[in-house]
Amino acid sequence: MCSWVFGFAAYPEECLGRIMLQYFRGTAMRPLKVLHTADWHLGLVSWKSHREIDRLEEQRECLEKLIQVAKDERVDLVLHAGDLFHQYYHPPREAIQLAAEVVVELAEVAPFVWLIGNHDWYAVEALRRMFPKSITVIRDMEPRSFPELGVTIFPIPYLPLSRFLADHPGETVQAMVRDRLRRTMEEWKHSFNPRHFHVLLGHLTVEELAFYAEANASREVFLKKADFPHGFSYGALGHLHGYTVLETPFPLCYPSSLVPENFKNPDQKGGFVLVELVFGERPRIHPVFFESSALLSIDLERPLGVLEVRRLIEERLRNGRRNYVRLRIPGEMLSPEWFTELVRLRGERFEVVVVEAVWDEEDHQESEQAPFDIAALPELFARFAEEEGLSEDVVRLFEVYYHRAFEEDRE
Ligand SMILES: [Mn+2]
Known part of the structure; x- marks a missing residue:
């Protein structure tokens, strides 16, 4: 370090800049x-x-x-x-x-x-x-x-x-x-x-x-x-x-x-x-x-035997060592018996973990409405209480429980 400092004046400016850059690159700013x-x-x-x-x-x-x-x-x-x-x-x-x-x-x-x-x-x-x-x-x-x-x-x-x-x-x-x-x-x-x-x-x-x-x-x-x-x-x-x-x-x-x-x-x-x-x-x-697992979602459009469903899944398996499968089935097609059979289905590299009923357009639209704003609940309840002629104490009690539940949820 000392000799470097004493040798300072000997270097032309441009060269010095390059040396300092190398110094920073080489040591502190690696x-x-x-x-x-x-x-x-x-x-x-x-x-x-x-x-x-x-x-x-x-x-x-x-x-x-x-x-x-x-x-x-x-x-x-x-x-x-x-x-x-x-x-x-x-x-x-x-x-x-x-x-x-x-x-x-x-x-x-x-x-x-x-x-x-x-x-x-x-x-x-x-x-x-x-x-x-x-x-x-x-x-x-x-x-x-x-x-x-x-x-x-x-x-x-x-x-x-x-x-x-x-x-x-x-x-x-x-x-x-x-x-x-x-x-x-x-x-x-x-x-x-x-x-x-x-x-x-x-x-x-x-x-x-x-x-x-x-x-x-x-x-x-x-x-x-x-x-x-x-x-x-x-x-x-x-x-x-x-x-x-x-x-x-x-x-x-x-x-x-x-x-x-x-x-x-x-x-x-x-x-x-x-x-x-x-x-x-x-x-x-x-x-x-990671290759340890993969998700696979399959829509079944018509009733199939369990063996056919198994073949369908096996055709679509991904690289993952474990494939977790979701089956989506039109609601009107899904009988309780079929549901029970499907939800037990598993193979060497896959496991059915979710069997979901899908309902037609109309019902679907309803479920995709804007999410309900939970913060509006006390006000909604107050309006309901007014229409029903409930006492103010009930409204206040509701608010207390609402805030307590809200707090617990956040904790
Ligand atoms: Mn997180």
Whole structure:
């Protein structure tokens, strides 16, 4: 270092610039390889109302692959963008055990950062002190700097709107929280380090994508693409399942969950992403998909024997080792006997998990009406009570129960 400084004056200016650039590139500002994952939902049991399937073994297979890739690729950092568990209170013991094993093993490969999502088990707070130092659990919005990696993480954990309802009337709370988040992100710029990558880590909904998820604007904050300020290197998101990248103003990425779980989006594949951050360049995002399971939705237009249905399913099987099948059948065609036969159907690589009756156009339109606004319930009840001549006490009692139920639901 000394000789370099003393030799300073000997270099012409242009040459010096090149040397300094090399110095930054070669040492402090080296590229960073990040493994970004989210929405593991360990302990998930799918299709409870039809045929219950515990997904833990599939999830274990997915995580084995994820760990292998983390090791093979020698990643510098592992980011978990929330929902490691599926149940936010008493997840199954096997899920806790798997979570602990996997997190500790990954933390041996690289620092592991876990942002708390809406499904996450809050008792993990107590475990935090028992985790190795290379595990960081985040449930606040304080930036975390990793000087040895040259990266600063800017976290937005899941923000339920109910937390702000005490101070703000229901209809303004969404705009208010959104505004507060925008200001926080602007303030974060003071923590920007010109020699660091700035990674946003969030468990949240980007409004432009909300249509195909079960995100709910009356419960949680929605951010628009335009709400994110410039200056971040990469946005590591979680909460919406299914691999998605939004390109502006910097890449915002949802890496998908571990296993596909929802027939509303049968093309969803489980996976995670590897992200290469290089100074002065757009991040390179490489999705990695799991083959442990796939969803298959089949419409039956006429009554078929069970053997024929089996053949039809087997013709359409996907690559996944386990194919979970939904059969959709016109309601007037579906007899109870046929239903019972179909719902038991399984083969070596498939299992029927949902048999759904589909009703004709008219009924269908009715079910696709605008969703009922639950916030309007107390007012509706008050009107009903007035017409029926019920006392005001009844109306007030209804309101009390309504708000209590609402709160419990949000908790
Ligand atoms: Mn979530």
